[in-house]
Amino acid sequence: QVQLVESGGGLVQAGGSLRLSCAAAGRTFSKYYAMAWFRPPPGNECETVSAIAGSGRPTYYADSVKGRFTISRDNAKNTVYLKMNSLNSDDTAVYYCAAATTVAIATMAARYEYWGQGTQVTVSS
Numbered sequence: 001q002v003q004l005v006e007s008g009g010g011l012v013q014a015g016g017s018l019r020l021s022c023a024a025a026g027r028t029f030s031k032y033y034a035m036a037w038f039r040p041p042p043g044n045e046c047e048t049v050s051a052i053a054g055s056g057r058p059t060y061y062a063d064s065v066k067g068r069f070t071i072s073r074d075n076a077k078n079t080v081y082l083k084m085n086s087l088n089s090d091d092t093a094v095y096y097c098a099a100a101t102t103v104a105i106a107t108m109a110a111r112y113e114y115w116g117q118g119t120q121v122t123v124s125s
Contacts, residue, residue: 002026002033002114006097009119012087016123020082022097022116034100035073035080036060038109039093046109049095050082053105060107064090087123094118 008020020037036051050071051060059071065084073080080097098112106112 002099004097004099004114004116006095006116006119009095009121011122011124014088014123014125016087017083017085018087018121020084020095020097020119020121022080022082024078024080024099032101032103034102034104034106034111035071036098036100036106036112037071037080037082038096038098038112040096048107048109051105051107052080054103058105060105084121087121089123089125091121092123094120 003025005023006020008018010018012018032054034053037049038046039049040046047062049062049065050069052071052073056073061069068086070083096118097116099114100106100112
């Protein structure tokens with residue numbers, strides 16, 4: 001079992017930045033887990049914001065966030081990050097971190113077995 005806890009959300013003005021963190025606990029977090037960030041929750045037109053393979057490469061970004069968001073991971077710290085720059089009102093959502101037991105990158109929400117509770121990001125215009 002893997003527990004995921006997101007943090008770093010909040011209220012930010014348009015054009016600002018936030019860095020989300022997702023800390024994994026429970027089973028040893030390793031390069032064998034693909035990780036991703038989604039918005040909003042599964043079953044409600046979930047958008048894959050970004051994903052990263054277990055080794056850190058390759059990465060995936062939705063067209064809506066390319067050039068603005070950066071996903072990274074530190075397996076030694078059991079943590080994955082999402083740095084979000086140039087935020088706009090369309091980025092307002094609850095962001096969910098998820099983990100999949102696969103080495104390769106995965107972009108489909110259905111592939112992810114473990115989910116965090118979500119962290120709210122609100123961008124004011």
